[in-house]
Amino acid sequence: MTNSKRKDVVIIGGGPAGLNAALVLGRARKKVLLCDGGTRRNLMAEQIHGFVTRDGTPPMEFRRIAREQLRPYEGVEVRDVGISSVERIASGFRVVLAGGDAVECRRVLLTTGLVDERPDLPGYRELWGKSIFACPYCHGWEVRDRAFGVLATSAMLLDFSLFLTGWSRDVVAFTQGGLEVPAEQRQRLERAGVRLEPRRIRRLVPHGEHLEAVELEDGTRVAREVLFAHPHQRQTELVQRLGLALDEQGFVRINERMETSAPGIHAAGDLTTRLQSAIVAASAGFQAAAMINHALNMENADAGFPSEG
CATH class of the missing domain: 3.50.50.60 (FAD/NAD(P)-binding domain)
Known part of the structure; x- marks a missing residue:
């Protein structure tokens, strides 16, 4: 897996949505950094259900399999690290990782899930x-x-x-x-x-x-x-700091391109919908990745395929 400081996409969140998005983008030959902060919403869940071919799989085993399947795609890097900030710059975004390291990218995909307030x-x-x-x-x-x-x-x-x-x-x-x-x-x-x-x-x-x-x-x-029970849910601190538009139920608003109110920042998975399950999140990750990849390919074609550095 590559370790370049310049990426096409930084994915923030390593659950089903983020993992599937990384797979799709890796297969599309994009340079991707997947950042997994390590705190799972389904920490107490023993198994994933309703996911064909994966019904009954423990969540950590699901992640292990998913990460293993990302290995053939040299453009995909996975890091177990949280995110301190996302800043807009002329060429896209500067994502500062916990610990101070920083990565520049053209698009950001948020797959952070939500915080359950029990x-x-x-x-x-x-x-x-x-x-x-x-x-x-x-x-x-x-x-x-x-x-x-x-x-x-x-x-x-x-x-x-x-x-x-x-x-x-x-x-x-x-x-x-x-x-x-x-x-x-x-x-x-x-x-x-x-x-x-x-x-x-x-x-x-x-x-x-x-x-x-x-x-x-x-x-x-x-x-x-x-x-x-349906405990109250809130967005993560990072999503709150980004100041993204939310709907009346507190979910991040996205358009048909899975893009938030901040151009270039996309979102997929539980943070956008009340329909929350592993297979729904994975599907949304695929859709967001496809939308991002389409936009990047068209930009590259219009610009005559400039050097990516």
Whole structure:
């Protein structure tokens, strides 16, 4: 793998989106630096699901295979390093790595994912990824027909409770005392067999590494084996510092070229969408890489293929 200071593209983030983008750009003969800061959102997840040929693969094994498959492409460099800053310069961008090293490039691709802000609920952190999940497509099959709970603190999450009946008919929606449920919505929940629990949760009761019950503020325990929750998400500090335009839900806005509000800075994966899974992120990485490569090829052709230095 090359180690040049001048790149066509710097990819920031080494998950499925970044890895697939690096593969596509490497095969397109581009000089790429993939920077992986090392902190995984799916750190607690045991396996990746819903990814054909990779269903059930542990996340770290997925990364090992992906990096191994990047090795034949001499234009691709992978570094386990964070990013301090991204600065616009006349020829594109200057990306400063943690530790002070700097690389110049023509395009930047952000595949940083998001930061999950887990609630301050006793037992939540310990059970996250073991009995507490966000995505039934990722984990629903493994916990099918078990006793589900849902942290349903919004109308959207009440609808999510209905949706989960496709995996289990034993669902309790915990509204945490602060949600008014209209009569029509109550009737929908009752028809589906979803029970409403308005009392606040005091703590989650574990049995070993798994959930046993949800303990309410008055001491009542509701036996549950699984809890689905959507914690608040925020952009990484780097994305926030770049000042990119966000949509009303806090995701980075991108256009049809997968480009952000900052020309030349593209984005792919979880930071752009609520539809978050490994295969969706990998697909977005492919799309972003193809868009970037097309733009670079056309620029090269129009300029008469200048020396890349």
